[in-house]
Amino acid sequence: MQTQLAPRYQGTPDGLAAEAILRKCVHCGFCTATCPTYQLLGCELDSPRGRIYLIKQVLEGTTPTRKTQQHLDRCLTCRNCETTCPSGVQYGHLLDIGRKLVDAQVPRPATERALRWALKEGLPSPAFAPAMAMGQLVRGLLPHALKNKVPAKQAAGTWPTRKHARKVLLLAGCVQPAMSPNINSATVRVLDAAGIQTLIAPKAGCCGAVKFHLNDQDGGMAEMRANIDAWWPYVVGTAGQSGIEGIVSNASGCGVTVKDYGHILQGDPAYAARAQRISELTQDISEWLPELATKLKGRVAAQASRIAFHPPCSLQHGMQLRGGVEKYMGELGFHVKLAGCEPHLCCGSAGTYSVLNPDISYQLRDRKLGHLASTFGAEPPEQIVSANIGCISHLQSGTSTPVRHWIELLDAALQPSGQLPSHAVLHPQSPVP
Numbered sequence: 001m002q003t004q005l006a007p008r009y010q011g012t013p014d015g016l017a018a019e020a021i022l023r024k025c026v027h028c029g030f031c032t033a034t035c036p037t038y039q040l041l042g043c044e045l046d047s048p049r050g051r052i053y054l055i056k057q058v059l060e061g062t063t064p065t066r067k068t069q070q071h072l073d074r075c076l077t078c079r080n081c082e083t084t085c086p087s088g089v090q091y092g093h094l095l096d097i098g099r100k101l102v103d104a105q106v107p108r109p110a111t112e113r114a115l116r117w118a119l120k121e122g123l124p125s126p127a128f129a130p131a132m133a134m135g136q137l138v139r140g141l142l143p144h145a146l147k148n149k150v151p152a153k154q155a156a157g158t159w160p161t162r163k164h165a166r167k168v169l170l171l172a173g174c175v176q177p178a179m180s181p182n183i184n185s186a187t188v189r190v191l192d193a194a195g196i197q198t199l200i201a202p203k204a205g206c207c208g209a210v211k212f213h214l215n216d217q218d219g220g221m222a223e224m225r226a227n228i229d230a231w232w233p234y235v236v237g238t239a240g241q242s243g244i245e246g247i248v249s250n251a252s253g254c255g256v257t258v259k260d261y262g263h264i265l266q267g268d269p270a271y272a273a274r275a276q277r278i279s280e281l282t283q284d285i286s287e288w289l290p291e292l293a294t295k296l297k298g299r300v301a302a303q304a305s306r307i308a309f310h311p312p313c314s315l316q317h318g319m320q321l322r323g324g325v326e327k328y329m330g331e332l333g334f335h336v337k338l339a340g341c342e343p344h345l346c347c348g349s350a351g352t353y354s355v356l357n358p359d360i361s362y363q364l365r366d367r368k369l370g371h372l373a374s375t376f377g378a379e380p381p382e383q384i385v386s387a388n389i390g391c392i393s394h395l396q397s398g399t400s401t402p403v404r405h406w407i408e409l410l411d412a413a414l415q416p417s418g419q420l421p422s423h424a425v426l427h428p429q430s431p432v433p
Contacts, residue, residue, distance in 0.1 A: 001025040001052075006061035013267055014097045018059055021094045024087045025052055031081035031091070036346045036364055037074050045071045048081035048091050055098035064102045072099050074360065076353055077213060078313035078346040083320070092318070093263070096217070103215045119352045120214040124206030124223065129178040145358070148397035156181035157411075160192035167197045169234050171249045171258060171282075174206040176389040183389065186411035187250045187285055193414055194295040199244065203230040209257040212264070213351055221268075224261055228274050235277065247282045250407055252388040253351060256318035258282045284321060285407055286387060289328035292410075300332045300413045307336045308372045308381035309406065310395065312388035313346045325387065325406055334409060336385065339371040349394035365398050373401075385409060 001022045009015030031048035032038050038047035045054065051072055058064050072095065079092045108116070122128060135142065135150040142150060168191065176183055188198040204227045212220025237243035249255030262276035309325055316322045329336045348354060348364030372395075373380050384399070385406040386392050396403040 001027065001056065003056055004060055006059065008061075009059055009101075014101065015059065018055065018094055018097045021090050022052065022056055022059075024089045025049075026087050028086065030084050030086060031089075034080045034084045034344060036076055036078060036080070036348075037360060039345070040360060040363055041074075043071075046074050048075075051075060051098070052089075052091070052094065055094060055101075058098065058101050058105075064105050066106055069102050069106045069108070072102060074357060076313070076346050076348070076350040076364075078350060079317040080313060080344055080346065083317045083344070096212070099215050100217060115356070116214050116352075119355060120211045120216050120219065123210050123352070124174040128175060132175075132178040149355070149393070151179050151393050151396065154180055154182050157185045157189070159185050160189055160198075162192055162197070164192070164195050164197040166195060167199055167234075167244045169231060169244050169247045170198045170200050171207065171247060171251070171254055172200050172204065173251050173254055173389070174210070176251055179393060180389055180405070182408055183250055183405045186405070186408045187248065189411050190292065190296075190407060190414065191248070191288070193299070194292050196245075198248070199234060201227075201230040201234060205230075207254040207257045209253060209351065212257070221264060224265060224275070225268075225271055227258075228261070228271060228278055231278060232274060235281065244281075247278065248285055248288065249282060250285045250387070250405065251390075252284055252312045252315040252319065253390055255282060255284045256314040259319060284315060284319060284387070286315070286321060286324045286328075289324055293328040293331045296410075296414065297332060300410065305335050306376045306379060306381045306383075307334055307406075307409065308375040308384045309336050309338055310347060310368065310372060310384060310386045310391060311338070311343065312386055312391045313350070315387050316344065325385075329406060329410070332410065332413075334413075336406070337375050339368075339375045341371045341374070342367075343371075347391050347395055349388075349390040351390060354390075354394055361394070362398070365394055369395060369398050373399075383409070 003019050003022045005015050005019060027049065029049055035047045044050040054068050054071060058068070075095055077092060077095060081091050082089070085091070132150065136153040139147060139150050139152065170184065170187065172184060191198050206223050207227065208220035208223035211223065231247065235243045247258065249258060259279050259282050262279035265271045265275035311322065311325070326336045326338060345368065346364055347368040348361035354361035372384055375381055381401060384395060384401055384403045386395065386403065387406060392403050392405060
C-alpha cells in the first residue's frame with residue numbers, strides 16, 4: 001500500500017514505522033473474515049482493513065474526527081487479523097500509532113476522559129486490591145453491571161518454601177493477585193513440583209499494558225522501565241549466583257506485552273538492550289508444559305472429564321501459541337478440547353474493552369459461551385479453562401459453569417486430595433537470589 005506521508009510525519013519514528021507496516025498491506029481483505037467487530041457490525045471501517053485506511057488518511061494529512069476515533073476505539077486489539085494476514089502486516093503496532101496520532105488531535109468528552117483515567121490509574125494502583133476486597137464483601141448488593149466485574153472471593157492456597165537450583169521469575173501482575181490469587185500460587189506449586197523455584201521481584205508492578213493501550217503510552221513505558229529495573233538483578237544474578245532461567249507469565253495479556261518490551265523501547269538508548277533481553281526471557285506458562293508434562297506424568301489424577309478450553313487472543317494471536325495446552329494437558333490425563341466453532345474469535349474481554357464498549361463485549365461473550373457450551377455436543381462441559389485473568393472473569397460473568405485457569409486444574413490434580421487448598425496466604429516478596 002503506497003503512502004505519501006504528510007510533512008509533519010515525514011522522518012519521525014511513528015511515521016517511518018507506520019509507513020513500513022502499511023507497505024506490506026495488499027488490500028486483500030482476508031482480515032475482515034476473522035475480525036470480531038466486523039462480524040458483529042458489518043461495517044468496513046470496523047474491520048482491520050478499514051481502520052488501516054483511516055490511519056493511512058491521518059498519516060497523509062487528513063484531519064481525524066470523532067468518528068475516526070470511535071472506529072479505532074472499537075478495535076479489540078485481538079490481533080486475529082495478524083494470524084490471518086498473508087502479508088505479515090503488524091496491525092497491532094500500527095493501531096498503537098494510529099490511536100496515538102488521532103487522540104492528539106481529537107479531544108474526548110469529559111466523561112470518557114474521566115473513565116479512561118480511572119481505569120489506567122486505578123487498575124495498576126496499590127489501591128486496587130483493597131477496593132476489590134471491599135467489593136467482594138458487598139458483592140451481593142452490587143448492581144448487575146458492577147457485579148460482573150467483581151469475582152467471588154478466592155483462596156490463594158499455600159506458597160511453597162522449598163528452594164531449588166533452577167529459578168524463574170513470576171510476573172505477578174496488578175489485578176490478578178486481587179481478583180484470582182490462586183492462579184499465581186497454583187503456578188508456583190506446579191513449578192515447585194517440577195523442581196523449579198519461583199521468585200517475585202518486590203518492586204515489579206503492572207506490565208504497562210493498561211496505560212499503553214489506553215493511549216497513555218508514556219505512562220505505560222514508565223511502568224515497563226520500572227519492571228526492567230526490578231527484574232534486572234535477577235537476570236544477571238548477584239553474589240556469585242547465576243541469573244534466573246526465564247520470566248514466567250500466567251496471564252497471556254501481560255505476557256504478550258512483556259514479550260513486546262524490546263519493540264516498544266527500541267528507541268530508548270538506556271533501556272533498548274535490556275528490554276530486548278527481558279522480551280527474550282519471557283514465556284507464557286504454557287511454554288513450560290512440554291517439560292512439565294514429562295516431569296509430572298504419573299503424578300496427576302485428572303479431575304473433570306469434559307473441559308472446554310478458550311485460548312485467549314493474546315495467547316493464540318499475540319504470541320502465536322496454539323495447541324500446546326490441549327496437547328500436553330491431554331498427555332497428563334485431562335480431556336481438554338477447543339470449541340468446534342470459532343475458537344479463534346475473541347471473547348470480548350480485551351483488557352478494559354468490556355468497560356468501555358460493553359454492548360459489543362457482552363455480545364461476543366455470549367457468542368463465545370454458546371460455542372463453548374457445545375464443545376462436547378449435547379453434554380455441556382464440566383469446566384471451562386482459559387489462560388488470562390480478563391477472559392476468565394469475563395466469561396464467568398455469563399455462565400454458572402466454573403471458569404478457571406488451566407494451571408489451577410493441573411495444580412488441583414497434584415494435591416493429595418485432588419481438591420483446591422482451602423487456606424489462603426499472601427504471596428511473599430522473594431529476596432534477590
